[in-house]
Amino acid sequence: MGPLRKDAARHWERLVSVARALVDEGTPLRLNDIARRVHLGVGTVYRHFPTAEALLETVATPTLEALTAQGEQAPADDEPGRALAGFLARTIEAEVTDASLAPVTAAATDALSRTTELKRTLSSVGRELLGRARDAGAVRPDLTADDLVPLMCGVTYAANVHGAPAARVETARRHLATRLGACTSPRAEPPSRV
């Protein structure tokens, strides 16, 4: 568990980078296949990543971390409605853009503890932002924290399955607006204009 040897670290990097490329082109990760592409033995790949899920989560981690970092700064926004909407928009865009996120988000159980940690943080950030938005009357009172993840999953899924790849971000953004935005803005804006 100490730092990897220099060559091992290099292998790790190459593995993750190849996996990332495969994810981007929509190819499912097969460790055998990856070993070949990286010019490593399968055994070595398995040493680094015991399962395809572990590798996938490793690929997803940077994005999840960026999302988390942004999320943790969202509460600083003094307009709770905007804070929530922005957070959700960034999340959905990430999910639609980075194909490694959806399966990791949807998975009930994680291969990496780091993943669990990040998912938990994101979840509590969302919870907090929603609470503030609700308190500020910027959101329907019956929207619960448990609705957030499904809501995002649904929007992402819909954008991925329907609509051309190129238009996905835009599509997802519209869907989110159609649902969340449409509901919050009429209620959220009038007070702030005072």
Next chain:
Amino acid sequence: MGPLRKDAARHWERLVSVARALVDEGTPLRLNDIARRVHLGVGTVYRHFPTAEALLETVATPTLEALTAQGEQAPADDEPGRALAGFLARTIEAEVTDASLAPVTAAATDALSRTTELKRTLSSVGRELLGRARDAGAVRPDLTADDLVPLMCGVTYAANVHGAPAARVETARRHLATRLGACTSPRAEPPSRV
């Protein structure tokens, strides 16, 4: 090509019924597997259903037909908003309840022409109901017909992935309300505030 022989019809029934059971328990349909369970030769299964998709669509057909039948009566409702909401609610409930629907709905290409036909009908019913609802001001004007399928897909997916199976219908109903309902009420209510 004419009605099946009596025993063949029995086999057909058993195949569909076993497939239905597998679908219900979330098992993907594998024709070999099914042949074993039904105590039929693989060839027989292939004779009845050339691909797993054909079998799945056959399993889905009754539900699709019921949905279509209900849908075709929806326009009779004199409250366009309610007609649309009811149609969407019934569709989503069906998709969440019957696991054969989601993949059939999402598929770009169908194995059975009957499936294509039903999907087309449902789609045009939705389009019509949305048009009426919009004309009646019961729905946001920027909601297009192309949004309907993704909207339902998204809600269904979210309800399936998150939340206990038992609660799915309820979850989906709430999600639909949270989105669709939330949007209509603000516009519907103002008049009543006078």
Next chain:
Amino acid sequence: MGPLRKDAARHWERLVSVARALVDEGTPLRLNDIARRVHLGVGTVYRHFPTAEALLETVATPTLEALTAQGEQAPADDEPGRALAGFLARTIEAEVTDASLAPVTAAATDALSRTTELKRTLSSVGRELLGRARDAGAVRPDLTADDLVPLMCGVTYAANVHGAPAARVETARRHLATRLGACTSPRAEPPSRV
């Protein structure tokens, strides 16, 4: 074994004609497949033709009969060398043109007694023509009757495997000339120049 009933005869005709079409397009004969194309039950097809070979031989029969008929008139030619060469040329052209012949010719054992009979006749015609040609000095003395069938098989096979389908007859004719002709002409022509 009496004459077929009228409808049975019609079926027989259609079977043979469909089989002929398949042979012509290079498709191997599968009785199941044929049954479907002719809109008959497999059982019926099997009743008419117990094996694919029987059907193939039936398809080949008319050509074999024509070849035989021509062959039996060949001895009437008063130039034995030309008689033999003509017979061989016609045979090879038929084999190259009609894809049903090669497998029937090559088969060690026949499904139909009629086939055996025709093959036997052709063989003895060849033997006789060769004998006369040899006696007339129109052919190398070491060419035996047993060489004839292999010679034709070889030429046919070569023409079929190599060279475009369109050019096959021409190719086969050349090959035959290259071999047989090369041998006979030097001996056959000089006298005629006198």
Next chain:
Amino acid sequence: MGPLRKDAARHWERLVSVARALVDEGTPLRLNDIARRVHLGVGTVYRHFPTAEALLETVATPTLEALTAQGEQAPADDEPGRALAGFLARTIEAEVTDASLAPVTAAATDALSRTTELKRTLSSVGRELLGRARDAGAVRPDLTADDLVPLMCGVTYAANVHGAPAARVETARRHLATRLGACTSPRAEPPSRV
């Protein structure tokens, strides 16, 4: 990618040797079947030979190589007619003796690049020998290089289909002589008439 591990090499040998035995007894190569005979998993067989063709070509390679080696020395013969005849005779004998050759020779496309290379070499050797023989007047002038492969294919096929296995070499040799020899002698003899 480097020499195989010792055990893998042993497996490779056994695979090829079993395949050779099957070829010799006229059995078509089926990778599953071979796996069973060699007591290896199917996957292992597929690792060594991705297709039956690759295995067959591997089986054929030594013979092709021997043929090539002999062929490349043929031009050294100072009698061009004899050089060509010898080359053809050796080739045909090999094809008749080794059942792996005919399909490899007839195939339009090769699984192994080594095969392509060897076939190309043999072809150009034949072309050269024919050219010399023609220049020396040892062969009919209308015999083209493109005739060589069909000629050999034809002779081989005929010898294989007709005549007892034991007699095949002899049969093929005679057929070759009957055709090629018949052509060369007329031209070869005149000088002797002096």
Next chain:
DNA sequence: CATGAATGAGCCTTCATTCAT
């Protein structure tokens, strides 16, 4: 006679995972 549903052996191929080297 005709039918065509049923059969099921048999071939092909892939892939996650282990373990001897």
Next chain:
DNA sequence: AATGAATGAAGGCTCATTCAT
């Protein structure tokens, strides 16, 4: 640590032939 050969279950599909209706 690294390697990569080996495994073999698993799934897909075809087709010649039989036999109940």
